[in-house]
Amino acid sequence: xxxxxxxxxxxxxxxxxxxxxxxxxxxxxxxxxxxxxxxxxxxxxxxxxxxxxxxxxxxxxxxxxxxxxxxxxxxxxxxxxxxxxxxxxxxxxxxxxxxxxxxxxxxxxxxxxxxxxxxxxxxxxxxxxxxxxxxxxxxxxxxxxxxxxxxxxxxxxxxxxxxxxxxxxxxxxxxxxxxxxxxxxxxxxxxxxxxxxxxxx
Numbered sequence: 405x406x407x408x409x410x411x412x413x414x415x416x417x418x419x420x421x422x423x424x425x426x427x428x429x430x431x432x433x434x435x436x437x438x439x440x441x442x443x444x445x446x447x448x449x450x451x452x453x454x455x456x457x458x459x460x461x462x463x464x465x466x467x468x469x470x471x472x473x474x475x476x477x478x479x480x481x482x483x484x485x486x487x488x489x490x491x492x493x494x495x496x497x498x499x500x501x502x503x504x505x506x507x508x509x510x511x512x513x514x515x516x517x518x519x520x521x522x523x524x525x526x527x528x529x530x531x532x533x534x535x536x537x538x539x540x541x542x543x544x545x546x547x548x549x550x551x552x553x554x555x556x557x558x559x560x561x562x563x564x565x566x567x568x569x570x571x572x573x574x575x576x577x578x579x580x581x582x583x584x585x586x587x588x589x590x591x592x593x594x595x596x597x598x599x600x601x602x603x604x605x
Contacts, residue, residue, distance in 0.1 A: 427569070440582065460502075462508075462564040472491070478504050483502055490505055490546075492512070
């Protein structure tokens with residue numbers, strides 16, 4: 405770790421506000437770059453080193469045919485905690501400290517949750533008057549809300565966790581994934597520590 409990185413780490417040690425759940429938005433194209441998986445493995449390590457208890461990664465894909473290959477590669481990634489990977493057709497909840505979504509967009513995930521609720525109402529097993537946000541959240545593949553969402557490259561979320569990230573702090577960096585380093589992650593944490601979360605208030 406260089407002098408600048410040590411300076412960032414020192415500043416961060418003096419701050420108490422750290423995200424327990426960190427999310428990262430990258431693309432299929434990002435993972436085609438040389439060393440991309442090593443960077444992702446490093447990212448997992450940095451997150452848990454600096455206090456995260458959960459990490460979610462959303463990989464946007466242009467071609468769903470690439471999803472099975474990405475799913476296999478990401479399931480075998482070197483990580484400090486167990487990894488649960490879900491693809492576009494998956495509906496099982498992702499229960500692991502590290503969760504990876506491959507092309508499973510927020511709109512589709514939300515629509516599936518609503519469809520499940522509609523079936524239960526039609527079956528008479530769910531009273532429509534009793535439905536609240538917990539009924540939606542319990543049917544999501546990725547139910548937990550991130551404290552911090554990091555997006556590399558362009559400033560857009562690309563259909564990532566549209567329900568779960570409504571109160572998240574968003575951090576956009578123009579650093580592309582191929583160039584993302586630990587110092588960039590530490591900058592994101594320091595930026596998060598400087599914010600006052602309002603949770604919609």
